[in-house]
Amino acid sequence: TQNFGYEDDDWNGNKDYTYVQLAEGVTHEQFVQKLEAVNDRLLAEERMENDRFLSQPISDIHLYSHKTYEPEPNGDARTVNFLAIIGLIIIVIACVNYVNMTTAKALERAREVGIRKVIGSYKSQLWGQFMIEAAVLNILAGIVALGMVLLALPWFKSLTSIPEGMLFWNSPFFWALFFGLILMSVILSGIYPALVLSSFKPIATLKGRFTHGDHGQLLRKLLVIFQFSMAVILIAGSFTVSTQVRHMLKKDLGLSPEQTLAVRSPFTDSLLNREDVFRNAMMAYPEVKDVTFASSMPGQPTKELSSSSGIFPLGSSKEESYTFYMYSIDPYFISTLGIEMVEGSENLREGEEENRYVLVNEEATRLWGYKTPEEAIGTQLEFWGDTHTIKGVMKNFHQISVKEPHIPMIFQQERWGWDLAAIKIESDDMLTTMNKIQEEWDKKFLGTPFQYFFLDDQYDQLYAADKTFLTVFNVLTGLAIFIACLGLFGLASFIIIQRTKEVGIRKVLGATASQILILLSSDFMKLLLIAAVIALPAAYYILTNWLEGYAYRIELDWWLLVIPAVLMVFVAWLSISFQTVKAANSDPVEALRYE
DSSP states (O other), X not given: OXXXXXXXXXXXOSOOOOOOXXXXXXXXXXXXXXXXXXXXXXXXXTSOSSOOOOOOOGGGHHHHOOOTTOSSOOOOHHHHHHHHHHHHHHHHHHHHHHHHHHHHTHHHHHHHHHHHXXXXXXXXXHHHHHHHHHHXXXXXXXXXXXXXXXXXXXXXXXXXXXXTTOOGGGOHHHHHHHHHHXXXXXXXXXXXXXXXXXXXXXXXXXXXXXXXXXXXXXXXXXXXXXXXXXXXXXXXXXXXXXXXXXXXXXXXXXXXXXXXXXXXXXXXXXXXXXXXXXXXXXXXXXXXXXXXXXXXXXXXOGGGSEEEEOOOBTTSOOOOOOEEEEEEBOTTHHHHHTOOEEEEOSOTTSSOSSSEEEEEEHHHHHHTTOSSHHHHXXXXXXXXXXXXXXXXXXXXXXXXXXXXXXXXXXEEOOSSOOOEXXXXXXXXXXXXXXXXXXXXXXXXXXXXXXXXXXXXXXXXXXXXXXXXXXXXXXXXXXXXXXXXXXXXXXXXXXXXXXXXXXXXXXXXXXXXXXXXXXXXXXXXXXXHHHHXXXXXXXXXXXXXXXXXXXXXXXXXXXXXXXXXXXHHHHXXXXXXXXXXXXXXXXXXXXXXXXX
């Protein structure tokens, strides 16, 4: 290990990835216990002070690990589970529609069931028939769904950055889940209709005395309330997610990343060695406002920053250790990026020379227990084998996404690790300016690649996962609303047909089209209003908990809940109004003749 710059007995450092293969038969829990014993020993021997060794199964890294020095951005189990639940809700809503329509049309199949029973069919045979019908329908739906998935897969891969070589149909888990969902759909959509239809009494049905039971009508009402409660919750979720993402994109970052070009240091000839030459060459262009050099840049993940733990003000009680992120900057860093100082001086090269000076941010002073930034000025810190004096306190800026809280940071104006140069540009023709900068780069660093990124683009990438989640969530929400309204349309159509004679009689007795419209739609609207009343508290609870995952979040205002409920009622009313208007405007003679 010494060949790589490490000591054999050095237990510090938190940037290394260590993989351990456990012996056969050893569980992760057993390994954790052994690791705790190692921690206790190293602490007792004073070979570690503020560090601990922790372990994590490899299978947990992608979705459940969000550590500082991850090799690459990870996924989020909460997001995956959230979308999976929405998909399950859509399936349940579709099953609800099937149950509603099947039981509502029970009268049409009553005689069929009666005849089958008279000629000797057993109840189990009728059960089998109706379950097979549900199974055939769900299997056909599954085949159609696979075709739709294949058509939408290129768009979905582009949206979610899924590798092209990843084929879901090669996964046994996918097929197990697919057939499991079909089986669940068959059970959800088939059991109750089979139970209702197979229970008809043959004598009553053949004499035409069969009528809908109260329990069946109650069930249909409850199912309508359920599916529209889910739809209201999803719309409220869509509104909230969209508002939260916009809030993050518009939130003040504490600096000005706009039109700031970050250029990576070449490997062959470091920026450290050509700092003044490169800066003077850039400043000669009128389009360049300022240039600064630093070890990292705002918007980069924390794995790009140096860090250290166990940093305390001299003389303070060492109660709790935190990880502090370290920056090496030049004197132009703060002014170039538009960062605000709240106390002290930003120039660390003035004054006495016997101590090193540092800047810290507000979050660092808060963790050290200072009530105001002013109290921290002049405080001495000891780290990296030297004593440093706090000369200024910098206003917090978001190094990473505003989803996360501010991180404690310490800034040194020393010439180490200047891996990046930030160039603030003021130009309407960015392409021409970029070409000039690259030409100058090629002159100063001949044969080295011109690697760059814009700071505002870097910040945008931090929200890519949230934007993707918003898009997928909106698509699923739209699909759920469509399915719910489609089911309500079909149910309304059937029930209105059942009330054709009533409509005809009412029109003969003088009822107007508007009165009939109100009559036919009132029952549905009552159910939708009940669904809204149930959905609003549930949506508030769910969305409040979801927002807890963001350090800087919106307030869950009333309109984010009420407007989705009103919108859902309006959309549902539109879905049933076509049939009701048609029935209200029909010729009563035709209606009575039909009966």
